[in-house]
Amino acid sequence: MADEKEIQEIKKTLHKLEDQVTQLKKASRRQRSSWSRFAIGFFIVFFVMLLAVGIIQFFHQK
Structure with missing residues (x-):
């Protein structure tokens, strides 16, 4: 049970980090x-x- 919760939390954190990286890439493409x-x-x-x-x-x- 605890392992599954930790895995879910890690997946959520990873997804948030991926979103932040995507936003930073978009912001750095200034014209x-x-x-x-x-x-x-x-x-x-x-x-x-x-x-x-x-x-x-x-x-x-x-």
């Missing part, structure tokens, strides 16, 4: 604003362009 996505994309493209120009000039000088 970035459009301006922040634009800024990140702009800097990535700008950096890649600078890198490409540097590589092209490096090989052009030889």
Whole structure:
């Protein structure tokens, strides 16, 4: 009897923890604003362009 109650309590606790993990995962999936996505994309493209120009000039000088 005591073992069955303990098992049921453990199952309830496990279910609560699973629900909390699910809620935390949903909360962590925040969307970035459009301006922040634009800024990140702009800097990535700008950096890649600078890198490409540097590589092209490096090989052009030889």
